[in-house]
Amino acid sequence: xxxxxxxxxxxxxxxxxxxxVGLTIIFGLMKIVNLAHGSLYMIGAYIGLSIFxxxxxxxxxxxxxxxxxxxxxxxxxxxxxxHIQNADPMKQVLxxxxxxxxxxxxxxxxxxxxxxxxxxxxxxxxxxxxxxxPYPAYRLFVITVGLLVLFSLYVILEKTKIGAKVRASVDxxxxxxxxxxxxxxxxxxxxxxxxxxAGLAGITVAPIxxxxxxxxxxVLVLTLIVVVVGGPGSLKGALIGSLLIGFVDSFGKxxxxxxxxxxxxxxxxLTLLFKPDGLYKR
Amino acid sequence: xxxxxxxxxxxxQLLLILLSISIIANIFGSYFTRFFIAEITILSxxxxxxxxxxxxxxxxxxxxxxxxxxxAYSTAILSINYGISPLSSTLSTFxxxxxxxxxxxxxIVFLDGIFFIMVTLALGEMFxxxxxxxxxxxxxxxxxxxxxxxxxxxxxxxxxxxxxxxxVILWLLGIYFLxxxxxDAPLGRNLDAxxxxxxxxxxxxxxxxxxxxxxxxxxAGIASIAGSLYVQxxxxxxxxxxxxxxSGEGLIxxxxxxxxxxxxxxxxxxxxxxIQHELSNIINWWMLVxxxxxxxxxxxxxxxxxxxxxxxxxxxx
Numbered sequence: 001x002x003x004x005x006x007x008x009x010x011x012x013x014x015x016x017x018x019x020x021v022g023l024t025i026i027f028g029l030m031k032i033v034n035l036a037h038g039s040l041y042m043i044g045a046y047i048g049l050s051i052f053x054x055x056x057x058x059x060x061x062x063x064x065x066x067x068x069x070x071x072x073x074x075x076x077x078x079x080x081x082x083h084i085q086n087a088d089p090m091k092q093v094l095x096x097x098x099x100x101x102x103x104x105x106x107x108x109x110x111x112x113x114x115x116x117x118x119x120x121x122x123x124x125x126x127x128x129x130x131x132x133x134p135y136p137a138y139r140l141f142v143i144t145v146g147l148l149v150l151f152s153l154y155v156i157l158e159k160t161k162i163g164a165k166v167r168a169s170v171d172x173x174x175x176x177x178x179x180x181x182x183x184x185x186x187x188x189x190x191x192x193x194x195x196x197x198a199g200l201a202g203i204t205v206a207p208i209x210x211x212x213x214x215x216x217x218x219v220l221v222l223t224l225i226v227v228v229v230g231g232p233g234s235l236k237g238a239l240i241g242s243l244l245i246g247f248v249d250s251f252g253k254x255x256x257x258x259x260x261x262x263x264x265x266x267x268x269x270l271t272l273l274f275k276p277d278g279l280y281k282r
Numbered sequence: 283x284x285x286x287x288x289x290x291x292x293x294x295q296l297l298l299i300l301l302s303i304s305i306i307a308n309i310f311g312s313y314f315t316r317f318f319i320a321e322i323t324i325l326s327x328x329x330x331x332x333x334x335x336x337x338x339x340x341x342x343x344x345x346x347x348x349x350x351x352x353x354a355y356s357t358a359i360l361s362i363n364y365g366i367s368p369l370s371s372t373l374s375t376f377x378x379x380x381x382x383x384x385x386x387x388x389x390i391v392f393l394d395g396i397f398f399i400m401v402t403l404a405l406g407e408m409f410x411x412x413x414x415x416x417x418x419x420x421x422x423x424x425x426x427x428x429x430x431x432x433x434x435x436x437x438x439x440x441x442x443x444x445x446x447x448x449x450v451i452l453w454l455l456g457i458y459f460l461x462x463x464x465x466d467a468p469l470g471r472n473l474d475a476x477x478x479x480x481x482x483x484x485x486x487x488x489x490x491x492x493x494x495x496x497x498x499x500x501x502a503g504i505a506s507i508a509g510s511l512y513v514q515x516x517x518x519x520x521x522x523x524x525x526x527x528x529s530g531e532g533l534i535x536x537x538x539x540x541x542x543x544x545x546x547x548x549x550x551x552x553x554x555x556x557i558q559h560e561l562s563n564i565i566n567w568w569m570l571v572x573x574x575x576x577x578x579x580x581x582x583x584x585x586x587x588x589x590x591x592x593x594x595x596x597x598x599x
Contacts (some may be wrong), residue, residue, distance in 0.1 A: 034397055083581070089395040090342040091580045094537055097530045098576030105569035221407050221526070229398050238542030258415055272401055273389060 001030055004133055005254060011139045011208075013246025014146025019202035019219060020226040020238040021153065022194025028170040028233025029187050030085055035096040037198055038078075038220030039103030042198025043213065044069040045206045046111050058121040058207070073195025077188055100216065101123040107213050113211030142204050149197065150239065157235065166190060170233055222249070225268045231278025240279055283566025289543065290462070292595055296545035297458065300552065301451070308447045316443035317515070322555050323450045324511045327457055329535040329547040331504035334461055336533070338470055338540030339497045340477040343390065344529050345401050349379050349502045351413060351524035353509025358425040360518055368431040372510040376503040383502020384495055391494035404527055410524045419521075426518035430474070450511050454548070457504055461544055473497055503560075534576055540588020549587055 023037045052058055053203070072165065076099070084092050120138045120194035127134035157163035168176040169183045177183055201219075222245060230241025245264055252260030271279065308319050328350060335341040353375040360371040392402050413419050430448070440446050464470050476483050478491045483490050489528040513519050520530075531554070539550020557575070561568035579586065 009481030027396075031396065033400065042596035080577070087580075089399060090336065090533065091537070092531055093342070093344070093399055094530070095395075095577055095580045097527075097534070098573045098580065100527075101569045101576065103573075105567050105573065109567055109570070217527075225404060228397075228404070232396075236411060245413065261415070262408055265404050265411065268404045269401070269408070272393070272397070276397065281384070 001133070001238055004135060005132060005251060007135060007139060007143070008131075009247045009250035011142050013242045014150075015201050015205050016219075016222060016226050016246050017146055017239055017242035018149060018197045018204070019223040020230065020242050021149075021235065022197045023223055024230065024238045025166075025170070025190050026194050027227060029166075029173075029190060030081065031089075032081060032085070032092050033089075033096070033224070033232075034081075035093060035113065035220065035224075036099035036103060036205050037195075037223060038216035038218075039100055040069055040073065040195045040198040041219055042107060042211075042213070042216040043072065043103060044202030045211045046107055046202075046208055047199070048203035049111070049116050049211050055280050058118065061118070062200075062203055065203040065230065066196040066278040067200025069202070070192040070196030073198075074188065076195070077191040081186075081191065082187075100186075104213055109255075113213055114142075115210050117210045118166075118206045120207040138207055142208070145200070145204055149200070153235065155235050159269040193276045223231070225264060227278075229268050229271045229278060231280040234278065234280040237278050237280035284502055289592065290466075292591060293462070293543055293545045296543075296591065298544070300548055301455075304447075304451060308444060308451075313443055316447050318559070320443065320447040320450050320515050322552050323454050323511075325448065325532075325535065325555055326414065326548040326551040327454055327508040327511070328505055328532050329539070329551040330454075330457060330461060330544055331501040331508065332529070332532045332543060333536045333544060333547035334504070335501040335538075336475065336536060338465065338473040339391075339494050340394070341494065341498060342399050342533065343402040343498075343501075344526055344533070345402035345404070346501075346505050346532060347526060347528035348406040348522045349383065349505035350411040350509035350512065350528065351409060351519075351521075352379050352382060352502075354519045354523055355413070355419055355425070355504030355509075356506070357510040357513055358428050361428060362425070368429055368514055372431075372507060372514070375506040375510040379506025379509075380503030381498045384499035387495035387498030387502070388491070390492055391498060402529075406524065406526050406529060410521065411525070413521045413524055420519070422521055424519040424521055427598075428513045428517050428519070430514045430517075433556040446515065450515070453507065453511060457507070458544060458548075461504075465544070469493065469496065477578050515564060534579075536586075537576075538579055538583075538586050540586035540591075543588045546586060546588035553587065562576075 019037065019041055023034060026032060026034055026037075044065050047068045048061040051061040051064055055061075080095065080099075084095055121138075124138040124141050126137060128137045128140065129135075157167060165176070165181045166186055168179070168181060173183050197218050224239035226238065226245050228241075229244060230237025230239070244267065248264055248267060249260060252263050256263070304319050304323070308316055311319070328346070331349075332343060332346055335343060346391065356378050357368070360366040360374060361368050364373070386405065389397065392406075393401055414422055419425065430446060435439055438445050440449065443520045445556045447554070449526045472483075472488065476488070476493055480490045509523070512523070535550040535554045536547045537550070538554050540546035558568070558572060561571060565571070583589065
C-alpha cells in the first residue's frame with residue numbers, strides 16, 4: 001500500500017518536474033513568470049489527442065505533441081516574450097494572464113468543451129505485479145520518462161558546452177554576452193524547450209487524467225509553488241520542489257484529505273518566510 | 283515602476299462624468315441596468331483597492347480576491363449567525379479585512395516585484411482551497427440568504443435596485459475621497475518615496491515596512507467592503523469569488539483604466555465589465571477577444587485609457 005502511494009507520488013512529482021523545469025529556466029533566463037505555462041501543458045495534451053485520434057498511435061502523439069508545443073513556444077517567444085523582457089513585472093504577468101484566456105478559448109473552439117480520453121498503449125495497459133500488488137504499468141512509464149528527461153537535462157547542462165552557455169546566461173547575462181555568447185539565441189531555444197517539456201507533461205498524463213478544458217489551471221498554481229519553493233531559476237530546486245510538493249500533495253490527499261491543499265500552501269508560505277529565495281538559491 | 287499620475291483636476295472631472303452617467307442610467311434604466319450598475323460600482327471599489335497598493339506602494343497583489351472573500355463570508359456569518367445588522371457587518375468587514383491585511387502585509391511587504399505577486403497568489407489560493415473544503419463556510423455550495431441593509435424606518439426600500447445602486451455608489455464616493463485624501467497626505471507621499479527608493483527612505487530613518495503594511499491593510503479593508511456589498515447585492519456567495527483569476531481581472535481593469543489615478547480604476551472596471559458582459563452575449567468565443575485585448579493594452583497602451591484622456595486634455599488646452 002505504501003509502495004503504491006509512493007509510486008503515485010513519484011509519478012505526480014515527475015509530471016510537476018516536467019512542468020516546473022520549463023517555468024524555472026524561463027524565469028532564470030528572463031525573470032518572467034509565465035502564467036500561460038499551464039495552457040501549454042493543456043495544448044500539448046490536446047495536440048496529442050488529435051494525433052492519437054488521427055493516427056491511432058500513442059507513440060506518435062508522444063513524440064510529436066511536445067514538438068508542436070515547442071513550436072508554439074518558439075512563436076510566443078519571437079512575437080511576445082522577447083518584447084516584454086524589461087517591462088514591469090505586473091505587465092508581464094498580465095500579458096501571460098491574457099494568454100490563459102486565449103489558450104482556454106482556442107481549445108474550446110477547436111476541440112469542444114467535452115472531456116476526452118486517450119487509451120494507454122496496449123503494451124503498457126496491463127498492470128505490473130509489485131510485491132503482490134498490481135500497479136498500472138503506464139504510471140511506471142511516466143516515472144521513467146520523467147527520470148530520462150531529468151538525466152538528459154543534467155547531462156546537457158552540466159557536461160556539454162551548450163549547457164555551460166545556458167548556465168552562464170542564467171547566472172550573468174551581461175558577462176555571457178561579453179564572452180560572445182548569443183544569449184538571445186539561447187533564450188529562444190530554452191524557451192521552446194521549456195514549452196515542449198510542458199507539452200510532454202500534458203501528453204504523458206493524458207491517459208491517466210484525461211484531456212479537458214481547465215486542466216491548465218489545476219497544474220498552474222502547483223507548478224508555480226514548486227518553482228517558488230525550489231528557488232526560481234534553479235534546476236535542482238525544481239527537482240526538490242517537485243518531489244516535496246508531489247509527495248506532500250499525494251500523501252496528504254490520502255491521509256488528511258481536508259487539509260491536503262492547505263498544507264501545500266503552508267509549505268510555500270513557510271519557505272518564503274524563512275528562505276525567501278527558495279530552497280536552492282542559485 | 284513609473285512615476286505616478288498626479289492630475290487631481292482630471293481625476294475629479296472623470297469621476298464626475300462617470301458619476302453622472304451612472305446616476306442617469308440608474309434612474310432611467312431597467313431593473314437589469316440598475317443591477318448592472320451596482321455590480322460595476324462594487325467592482326470599481328475592488329479595482330480601486332488594487333490600484334492603491336499597485337500605484338502608491340508598488341505592490342501587485344494577485345491574491346486580493348481573498349479579501350473580497352473575507353468581506354463576503356464575514357458579512358454572511360455576522361448577519362446570519364450572529365444577527366448583526368447588514369450595515370454594521372459591512373463596517374465590521376472593513377475592520378476584519380484590515381486587520382488580516384495588516385498581519386499578512388507585515389510578513390510579505392519586504393518581497394518585491396514578482397515574488398510579491400507569487401506570494402499573494404499562493405495566499406489567495408490557500409484561502410480559496412480552505413473555503414472550498416470548509417463545511418462552516420458552506421464548501422462549494424457557498425452561503426445564501428444574505429440580506430441587504432434595512433432603511434425602511436426612513437422610508438427607503440433597499441430591495442429596490444434603484445436605491446441599492448445609489449447606496450453602493452455612496453460607498454464608492456466615500457472610499458474615493460478617503461483615498462484621494464490619503465494620496466495627498468503624508469502617508470501617500472511616504473509611500474511614493476518608498477516605492478521610488480526604499481533604501482534611501484530607510485537611510486533617512488523612515489519606516490518603509492510599516493507604511494507599506496498600513497497601505498496593504500487599508501487596501502485589504504476596502505476590498506473586504508467590496509466583497510461585503512457584493513454578497514448583499516446578490517444575496518448569496520459562491521466560493522468562485524475567491525479564485526485568483528478574479529484578482530487577475532481586477533488588475534486588468536486597472537491596467538485598462540490606467541494605474542495610479544483612482545478614477546482610471548473606476549473607468550477601467552466599467553469598460554472591462556461592460557465589454558465582458560456584452561461580448562459574452564453576442565459571441566461564445568469572447569474570451570479569445572478579451573485575451574487579445576489584454577495583450578494589446580499591456581503592449582501598446584502604456585497608461586491605459588487614463589493616458590488617452592490626458593493626451594486629449596493637453597490637446598484641448
